[in-house]
Amino acid sequence: MPRDTLTPEQIVRTAVELLDDEGLEGLNMRSLGKRLGAAATAVYWHVKNKDDLVLLAADHIWREIDLPPLDAADWRGTVTAMADRLHTMLTRHPWLVQAICSHLLYGTGKARYDDHLLGVFETAGFPPEEADRAAGALVTYVLGNALGASAMASLTRRLRREGDDDEELFAETLARAAGTAAGFPRLRARLDTTAATRYAAAPDGSYAAGLRALLDGLRPPTG
Numbered sequence: 001m002p003r004d005t006l007t008p009e010q011i012v013r014t015a016v017e018l019l020d021d022e023g024l025e026g027l028n029m030r031s032l033g034k035r036l037g038a039a040a041t042a043v044y045w046h047v048k049n050k051d052d053l054v055l056l057a058a059d060h061i062w063r064e065i066d067l068p069p070l071d072a073a074d075w076r077g078t079v080t081a082m083a084d085r086l087h088t089m090l091t092r093h094p095w096l097v098q099a100i101c102s103h104l105l106y107g108t109g110k111a112r113y114d115d116h117l118l119g120v121f122e123t124a125g126f127p128p129e130e131a132d133r134a135a136g137a138l139v140t141y142v143l144g145n146a147l148g149a150s151a152m153a154s155l156t157r158r159l160r161r162e163g164d165d166d167e168e169l170f171a172e173t174l175a176r177a178a179g180t181a182a183g184f185p186r187l188r189a190r191l192d193t194t195a196a197t198r199y200a201a202a203p204d205g206s207y208a209a210g211l212r213a214l215l216d217g218l219r220p221p222t223g
Helices: 008-022 029-036 038-042 050-062 077-094 093-102 108-123 130-163 165-181 206-216
Strands: none
Touching: 008 029, 008 108, 029 038, 029 050, 038 050, 050 077, 050 108, 077 093, 077 108, 077 130, 077 206, 093 130, 108 130, 130 165, 130 206
16 A cells, blocks of 8 residues: 555554554564555554554553543443543553553543543532542552453463463463462362352452542542
């Protein structure tokens, strides 16, 4: 595809698809150009470098999040929707958590989400400083919960690139971990749970329970 037929939107959308499939480590101008049916040099006419491409792709996927209406009467429900939709987006695009740790990211897509989240808390009656702290705590919590999926995706890709059988290695690791856990009474009692039989898994309901606990600690001023 000649450079004059490429569009920035097309490049960014294809970059997101490539990142979803291959992660940050699999993104380069040559592989992107191949997906676009264009030479890597054609991509450079629209995007300066890989870092710029990651910035654009990251901001693009923030726009996937639907923002619920502000509702002072049910601010907890609105905050929960904001958190759940962010969590869904992060697990759909696990490379974003890695990108946040390794790239300087900003843009109108993320600003749109952040501004609305602050609006949720301010509409509920939180003063600006308290709204800032509440929004920061919420986003940090969701990012932390999405870290497991991001790490698992990255690890699986690395093992497969190296020609290893990831499922076999996970099973072997879990067996060794179970042997280690058997020496500790509380861990030994949990060896037959679902979380203990899946590599890097958390107990069912952990995310929802933690979110409820976080919201229980947030209260708008009264009176």
